[in-house]
């Protein structure tokens with residue numbers, strides 16, 4: 777059976793390098809691995825615990841996000857850093873997932889990419905911390921920080937840096953190996 781991975785970009789920009797990285801991951805995924813990119817980040821309501829209690833069903837967009845994560849064998853995030861943190865839209869999405877449990881033991885890749893030399897390392901660390909609180913399965917091999925990303929992609933979002941391509945493929949392969957091994961047990 778095919779392995780399904782959900783890609784979630786932390787950027788809403790139409791020419792986002794992070795979304796382009798996830799598209800590149802989808803294009804390079806090996807046979808038997810399907811990477812789908814989540815589209816609804818900007819459609820989620822602002823999180824409030826009151827909207828997520830027994831007797832009040834959250835919005836369809838929230839249920840769809842939860843269903844897509846539950847149905848995926850693994851998830852890969854790729855996020856920019858805004859003012860040393862993760863973008864608010866991404867944190868809002870994560871807040872909807874804290875109590876609902878979709879990330880429990882979910883193999884999860886975490887990428888950050890930035891035009892700066894730091895690669896968005898503060899946002900990367902913050903995202904890893906938040907996902908680990910939700911008990912996502914994040915190994916060292918599932919993590920990637922990409923500095924000076926604009927020198928590694930062309931204007932159409934194609935990767936021009938062979939090392940980056942190898943790193944992304946390695947991340948995908950580590951995630952899928954984990955999913956495949958888990959299926960054997």
Ligand SMILES: Cc1cc2nc3c(=O)[nH]c(=O)nc-3n(C[C@H](O)[C@H](O)[C@H](O)COP(=O)(O)O)c2cc1C
Nearest residue numbers: 787789792793794856857858859860890891892896
């Ligand atoms: C409001 C704002 C804050 C930013 N803060 C940071 C930052 O703290 N660190 C960083 O590396 N880049 C920062 N950037 C630059 C982003 O990394 C850059 O816009 C990047 O291309 C965004 O990712 P995207 O191409 O996927 O949209 C910031 C950009 C904006 C608009």
